[in-house]
Amino acid sequence: MAGMRIELRAAQARRAMAVGVLYGFGGVAVYTALADVPGLLWSVALLALGLGGMAAGEMLRRATRRALCLDETGLVDSAGRVLARWDDIVGIERSSFSLRPSNGFTLRLARPGARAWQPGMWWRLGHRLGVGGVTPARETRAMAEAIELRLADRAAPIP
Structure with a gap:
């Protein structure tokens, strides 16, 4: 196995889908938090959940640029x-x-x-x-x- 080199990169379609789902989830949660939600606690929880989803999407986007x-x-x-x-x-x-x-x-x-x-x-x-x-x-x-x-x-x- 001398000189072996195998490279593994993210599949572009799967990468786009995964990043899109996380950004989309985060965006919907933030939008819902900023809409007319009864109770401040629900708004804060939804906002935190949405920002966390978008942060996870960004982490995924950056990680999948590498091989x-x-x-x-x-x-x-x-x-x-x-x-x-x-x-x-x-x-x-x-x-x-x-x-x-x-x-x-x-x-x-x-x-x-x-x-x-x-x-x-x-x-x-x-x-x-x-x-x-x-x-x-x-x-x-x-x-x-x-x-x-x-x-x-x-x-x-x-x-």
Whole structure:
């Protein structure tokens, strides 16, 4: 697997839909809060919910501009942030019933990392790193299969 490099970017249609839904939800909630809502508490709650939805949409928009790269180092984002080195990856989960992002997979890591979240692309919580969300299924599956092959090669006994 020398010279391996697989790049994973957000699917533009899924990205646009996800960002649009979050901005739309936030806009409707803010509009409702500013309309004639009975009670100040409801207005404040709806305003906070709407602003939170729009903030989540902006986080998603920014996060999905980046790409994830699988290379000889491990899994790295296009800004140079190392998400998982090959030595830290102990397993991968792709089954239907595993805790994983949509169209994605979860890596089990040897060492826990700091909690982090790039909406629509990846998240890390303890010993788990989830990859996927608004990524294309075919490219995400190819990356997961490349990781599985590398892990299988590492586990195979040398004759």
